[in-house]
Amino acid sequence: MIAEKPRAAAKIAEALEARNKINIDGVSVWIGKIREKDVVIAPTAGHLYTLHTNERGFPVFNYSWGPRWIYEKNSKHLEKFYKALKKLFPSAEYYVNACDYDVEGSVIGYNIISNLGDVGRAYRVKFSTLTREEISRAFSSLQPLDWSNIESGLARHILDWIWGINVSRALMSIYEKLFEERLILSAGRVQSPTLLELLRRYLERETFVPEPMFTVSVRVRYGDREYSVTNVFEPFKKLDSATELVKSLEEAGRLIIGNVEERVLDLEPPPPFNLTQLQLESARLFRLSPAETLKIAEELYLESLISYPRTNSEKIPPSIDNTRILKNLTSLPELGVYASELLRRKLLSPREGLNEDPAHPAIHPTGYMPTKNLGKEKAALYELIVRRYLASFYPSARVEEVIYTLEEPRAKCLFKLVGRKIVSQEWLKVYRYRKIDVIEVPTLRLGEELKISSVRLVKLYTHPPQLHTKASILKWMEASGIGTEATRAQIIETLFERRYVRGRRIAVTNLGLRVAHVLSTLFRDITEVELTREFERKLREIALGRVSRKEIIDEAISKLSNELEEVKKSLSSCRRSELKVRFGLSTGFQCSICGSDAVGREGGLTLCYPHLRAYQNLVKAYDVWKARNSIDFDDYVETLLKLYITGRFVKDVIKYLMNRVK
């Protein structure tokens, strides 16, 4: 019986009462009996086999499965699992794939059985949680191998491999020819659309030209206190409109309460974490990257303090004994009182989120107590997970708001003054990372007047979108449905390792710009999220038995081989400069500002893509500025240079233009 990981093997052994634990060269294996027959439960550690090829260059469509520890770097740790299984297999009468019940688990077990044993003597078990009841039940009814999952899973591996390896190799060749530099480059179904999204955001931010807007800031006096009121209208585009409003408010000297609204808000507690939510929250609170969070969560898991972290689930299935966990948590310093309160009030069913995972429950504390000092970051993450779990059992918090609408009839503008208090804390007291702003305001009546103590004219600017962070790009990946819980953080790190991107606020490097440009010109499919959608459709068809794996792979090969041959032909027949023009990467000229390949002309300059876009935005926004606030071009660009929200490519253009005038 093959388990997907050592801990799962231990759980299965426990449920099947296989108590004889032996050690095969560093791998723990359990032996027990089922109906008078010896059973052996042995673990792998995820995928033990990988696709590989001995061929160099591209196109390459000859691949086969081989042991990962041989073909992949940093996979030495898999050797012992491979050797232990290899030792055990010859003496088995039949084999059971007891890996997680999902497509990858089916592939992991299938590859091991087909390479080391015989799929004609193999079975599958289905269980969704590692609990004694469910494991015993699953093993009492062995199923035939789930061929549709296996076929669909194998196809996923192969499609990713032939696209990824071929486009990566082509990319390296093209890059070397165009830019005369040999670099390790990569492209893939998940990483390439992610790079393109980072680039979209980077260009939007760095070619941004702010536009001016105008509004007013009003303070009122009541009794001996002053209050700032909130504007219930959009800022004005014209300076005149704002000065007019200032004048009429000054003349009126007071605002009148035109409406009083009271409302009660019930705030539901958050559900327990899945990995994405944990990564986002930990980035927000502790500034940890998604990869760092996963690493720390992994350690907590291996120390038995929390459940399996690589999960998409926000649910705690009924098989998990919350009462036992809460009882254990009562001995935690500080947090124990909340566990006691939940037990006392019999609040024992948690709020759940919508996300599910076929293999694992939401992240929750196991109830085991930390035995040593965890260290700062690990302790903080553990506390976050425990507080989130505890919070999910509490009733909604209750917040009361009073909203006074203030008006000045002649000004035709509305303002508001909001008061807020927390009537019932409930989960807010344990999940202290969620803060509700408490605002004290006096009790006011309809028609009551408040004296205006100050009115100021305020100049505002439109703002660019912020550059992505590792957390926000992770969120984008999840929303776009690319990558998995276990891989997204790692794929983001790959983009950094390749030097396509850099910085905490993620900027795209020149290399990243070039790679994105080459890919979207020559291999557009791999830069779009739609490729994943297409894969998913095809894999579903395979799982439903409507098409064969071979048909789908052949289709991908024929499409790719046409594109790759085309690129190859161009590479061998063209000179470097011709090639750039031919691939739409250049006009044959250089950017007047930065010297990289120009893609267009504007105002007598030849410009690269970012500087061209910045130039166009600069010209377009000048019309807006002139219309709103009479200003000449020199003042316009000097103001822009001083603003931090002005994009860096825009500032490059301005500095270039200023130098040219000098």
Next chain:
DNA sequence: GCAAGGTC
């Protein structure tokens, strides 16, 4: 050397 997906 190159992917994405498991897990350590």
